[in-house]
Amino acid sequence: MTDSDNRPGTDGGDAFVSAFNAVGADYIFCSSGSEWAPVWESLARRHRDGEPAPEYLDLTHETVAVGMATGYGLVERRPQGVLLHAAPGLLQGSMAVHGALLAGVPMVVTSSESTTYGDGPGQDPGGQWYRNLSIVGGPHQVAQPFTKWANEAASIHTLPTMITRAAELAWRAPAGPAYLNVPLEILLEEWDGREAKPIVPPGSMHSSPEEVDPVAQMIREAKNPVVVTETAGREAGGFEALVAFAEAWEIPVVEPDSAVCGNFPRTHPLHAGSDIGPWMDEADLILLVNCRAPFYPPSRRPSKAKIVVIDQVPQRPHIVYQVLFADVYLEGNVANTLRQLAKRAKDLDESSVAARRAAQEERHAAEQSAIAAAEAKAAQSEGVDPVLVAATLRKLLAGSGVVVDETITHSRVVKRHLQTTDPDSYFYVQGGLGQGVAVALGVKLAARERPVVLTIGDGAFTYNPVIPSYDAAKAYDLPVLIVVFNNRVYKSMNLNHRRFYPEGAAAETGEWLGTDLHRLPRLAAFAEPFGMHTETVDATDALAPALERALKAVSEGTTAVVDVLVTR
Numbered sequence: 242m243t244d245s246d247n248r249p250g251t252d253g254g255d256a257f258v259s260a261f262n263a264v265g266a267d268y269i270f271c272s273s274g275s276e277w278a279p280v281w282e283s284l285a286r287r288h289r290d291g292e293p294a295p296e297y298l299d300l301t302h303e304t305v306a307v308g309m310a311t312g313y314g315l316v317e318r319r320p321q322g323v324l325l326h327a328a329p330g331l332l333q334g335s336m337a338v339h340g341a342l343l344a345g346v347p348m349v350v351t352s353s354e355s356t357t358y359g360d361g362p363g364q365d366p367g368g369q370w371y372r373n374l375s376i377v378g379g380p381h382q383v384a385q386p387f388t389k390w391a392n393e394a395a396s397i398h399t400l401p402t403m404i405t406r407a408a409e410l411a412w413r414a415p416a417g418p419a420y421l422n423v424p425l426e427i428l429l430e431e432w433d434g435r436e437a438k439p440i441v442p443p444g445s446m447h448s449s450p451e452e453v454d455p456v457a458q459m460i461r462e463a464k465n466p467v468v469v470t471e472t473a474g475r476e477a478g479g480f481e482a483l484v485a486f487a488e489a490w491e492i493p494v495v496e497p498d499s500a501v502c503g504n505f506p507r508t509h510p511l512h513a514g515s516d517i518g519p520w521m522d523e524a525d526l527i528l529l530v531n532c533r534a535p536f537y538p539p540s541r542r543p544s545k546a547k548i549v550v551i552d553q554v555p556q557r558p559h560i561v562y563q564v565l566f567a568d569v570y571l572e573g574n575v576a577n578t579l580r581q582l583a584k585r586a587k588d589l590d591e592s593s594v595a596a597r598r599a600a601q602e603e604r605h606a607a608e609q610s611a612i613a614a615a616e617a618k619a620a621q622s623e624g625v626d627p628v629l630v631a632a633t634l635r636k637l638l639a640g641s642g643v644v645v646d647e648t649i650t651h652s653r654v655v656k657r658h659l660q661t662t663d664p665d666s667y668f669y670v671q672g673g674l675g676q677g678v679a680v681a682l683g684v685k686l687a688a689r690e691r692p693v694v695l696t697i698g699d700g701a702f703t704y705n706p707v708i709p710s711y712d713a714a715k716a717y718d719l720p721v722l723i724v725v726f727n728n729r730v731y732k733s734m735n736l737n738h739r740r741f742y743p744e745g746a747a748a749e750t751g752e753w754l755g756t757d758l759h760r761l762p763r764l765a766a767f768a769e770p771f772g773m774h775t776e777t778v779d780a781t782d783a784l785a786p787a788l789e790r791a792l793k794a795v796s797e798g799t800t801a802v803v804d805v806l807v808t809r
Contacts, residue, residue, distance in 0.1 A: 253397050253428035254279025258287065258294055260404035260437040261322045261349075266295045268313065268686070272306040272334065273299065274326025275367060276353035279428040295322060298717060302709035303334030307341060307350065308676040309713065312645065312683020314346035315502070315668050318416070318477055320408045325352040328376035328383055331420075337679070339387035340672030341418045342559055344501060345475055347411035348418045349404060350388065352380050356424045366425045384420035389559070391420040397430040401437035413443050415554040446553060448573035448581065456549055456569055457585035460490055463526035464593050468494040469517055470530040474504035476553075478576035480664035483530060486579040487511045489586035491594045492528070493601045495520065498653060499534065503667035507660045510605050515656065520546075529565060531575055533557060539564035551578050612658060624808035625781055627651045627726050631658035633785050634694060634724065637792055642692040643684055645670065647677030647701045650732040651807075655696050675704030678723065682710065685719045692722065692795055699727040699758055699804075711771045714800045722795045724788070725764055725804045731756040732809075765804040774801035 257280050261269060271277065287294040300306045303325050310321045325334050331352045338350055355370030357363075376383060384391040390410045394403040400423065407419040460466055468487060474480040483505055487494050493513035494505045505512055513520075517535065520527065524546040529535055531552050536542070539562065550567040553574055557563065571578050619626035631654050634644075640662055646655050647670040661667040668684065670677050681695040697705075702725050714721065735756040738747060747753050765775035774794035776787040784805065791801035 251432055251434070252279050253400055253423070253430050253432055254281070255283040255286075256397060256400050256432040257404070257423065257428065258283040260401035261295050262293055263401070263437040263439045264349075264405055264408040265319060265439065266322045266349075266408075267317070267319075268310070269295045269297050269322040269324060270306040270310045271297060271299060271324040272301070272303040272326065272330060274324070274330055274353065275369065276327065276423075276425045276428065277324055280324065298713070300709065300713050302706040303330050304337045304676055304706050305679040305682075305709045305713055307334045307337035307348075308679025309683035309686065310348045311337065311341045311344060311346045311676070312668075312680040312685070313687045314341070314348055314683070315344065315475075315680070316665055316684055316687035318347070320347040320349055320411045320419075323348055323350045323418075325350065327352055327354060327370075327374040328380040329374065331380050331383060335384075335387055336673040337676050338384070338418050338420075340670065340676055342387055342389065343671035344668075345416045345472065346418070347408075347416040349407045349411055350384070350418050350420045351423050353423050353425050353428070354379055356426050361426065363426065364429050366429075370425070379422055381420060381422040384422075388420040389415070389417035391422075393422040393424070394427060395424070397427050397432055398435070400427055400432075401435065405437040405440055409440050412440070414446075415557055415559075417559070445574045445577055446572070448571045448578050450581075452571055452573075453578065453581045453585070456571060457582055459526060459547060459549065459569070460492070460528075460582070460586075461589060465524050465597060466490070466492050466526035466528065467513065467520045467524045468492055468528045468530055469520075469532050469535050470494065470496060470504045471500045471533055471535075472502060472504070472531040473575060473579075474502045474664060476531065476575050479531070479579075480504060482576040482579040482583075484509070486583045489583040490589070491598050491601075493597070493604070496656075497532075497535065498656075500656075501669045501671055503661045503664065504531075506662040507656070508662050511601060513601065513604060514608055515653065529567075530579070533560060534563055536564060536566070542566055551575055612660075616658065620781065622781060622808060625778060625784055625805055627654050627807045627809065628658055629781065629784060630724065630726060630805050630807065631655050631696075633788055634696075635659045637785070637788055638692065638694065640666075642666070642694050643688055644668070645677060645681040645684055645693065645695045647674060647680075647695065647697045648726055649674070649698055649701065650728065651696070651698065651726045673704075674701040675706070677701060678705045678707065678710035678721075679713070681721045681723070682713055682717075682719045685721050686717070692792060694722045694724060696724050696726065699725055699729065699761065699764060700731045702764055703758070703761065707767050711768055711773065711800065715771050715773075718798065720795045720798050720800045722788075722791050723800070723802045725802070727764060727804050727806050728809060729757075729759045729761075729806070731758065763804065765802045768800065768802040772799070774799050776801070776803045777806070778803060779806040
């Protein structure tokens with residue numbers, strides 16, 4: 242073995258940093274690994290010499306690195322860089338990478354391997370790759386099922402442009418994480434300085450007038466149309482375009498429980514709640530706007546409605562099974578398609594419009610009355626009802642905050658009673674539980690001027706890498722409010738047990754396995770060593786003051802954790 246004569250700052254590490262700088266990454270989110278010394282050296286040199294580079298975040302868990310990139314991407318919608326360690330780090334972060342895929346967040350995830358195992362020329366990569374870290378086929382094969390694209394940068398000469406390609410693929414519809422395996426030997430190899438070209442935003446695909454006009458006519462002729470959307474608000478301008486479209490045609494909008502973000506103001510008179518059920522037999526036209534999987538079970542077909550799918554990539558390739566029952570597809574950019582359709586809202590049958598307007602006003606009034614009644618009842622509860630927690634947060638935030646939700650049992654309560662009204666004000670964490678704190682921190686990184694609230698169940702909280710997340714919050718000055726809906730049980734799991742075996746042995750003996758969380762210590766206490774604001778609430782009259790104090794602490798720069806012992 243002979244050491245190379247690489248000059249510091251002119252190897253693959255500098256090629257790597259240069260490429261991420263060229264693609265416009267604001268941040269590199271790193272969960273440290275021994276392969277990244279060349280990148281760290283490049284960053285140190287650039288910092289010393291005043292040269293440009295993405296801001297580097299040193300994070301202590303893979304889920305935190307990927308989750309923060311996800312939260313940041315939900316708001317900014319541009320690809321960022323994520324550095325993990327070899328195949329083990331990739332596997333540790335894989336749940337969060339898959340969550341980014343489901344959420345449609347662009348990012349370039351990288352990790353490494355060795356290609357010489359110490360038997361090649363140049364610097365010794367270290368015995369750990371030979372003994373412990375390598376994986377058959379390379380980590381890019383591992384990443385394929387949960388990324389949009391996975392490949393290897395097999396040469397220093399192609400490394401910068403491979404990063405460019407990965408970023409471009411990640412950004413294009415359907416947006417999502419791309420993975421690049423960058424072998425350590427490539428990072429250590431001498432670089433000739435050829436840089437990657439900066440990438441530009443994706444161009445907009447448009448549905449032609451010949452495609453849009455017939456759909457406008459279908460809407461014009463419909464007596465009882467409805468919009469169903471899960472992710473329209475994820476697209477740039479999609480939230481505003483959907484509002485303009487719905488108002489132009491006077492069409493109600495349903496956000497099913499599977500909605501992953503705020504798509505339409507929940508206080509708007511045309512918001513028709515979250516239940517598509519009543520429309521399955523009543524609607525004569527269903528417009529699926531960025532709606533991945535509207536019907537459950539998938540065979541549950543509407544009885545008479547024609548179905549128009551408005552979605553740039555309706556057949557999402559990462560979904561295993563999908564049934565849309567489409568009669569017509571409009572596959573251009575969603576926001577642009579909705580704007581085109583809004584302009585065509587002319588020559589409407591006023592009697593039909595008046596009838597559906599009156600019906601929707603009645604539905605909306607009934608829903609608002611039901612919400613008010615539920616909140617009044619919750620206020621009188623002996624313990625803290627989860628409805629009261631969501632309603633109190635709504636009043637205290639007064640429309641100014643961003644809510645990241647990682648509840649299961651209480652997710653419908655959160656959506657219904659927080660009543661978010663603005664774009665990028667609500668996000669539901671996708672994929673497996675355990676990412677919520679990191680995603681909230683990433684949202685805060687992108688929206689520092691807005692209060693960010695994480696609503697999370699006690700079960701989900703225990704899945705999170707809490708200590709690394711709190712470390713990131715403190716190290717990078719990202720104060721968020723974490724509100725734990727703590728019912729001391731994995732309730733969704735318990736409900737399934739009861740549903741599948743209503744008269745089984747567990748029902749007879751009371752032995753409900755896999756669900757009890759009473760043994761956990763006081764959850765807020767984990768934040769105390771970090772100097773964060775902590776509260777535990779078990780009484781109705783203590784809730785609002787505790788949340789007020791917590792929000793005040795957040796506004797003053799301190800993360801706050803409020804553990805609310807809810808009644809159900």
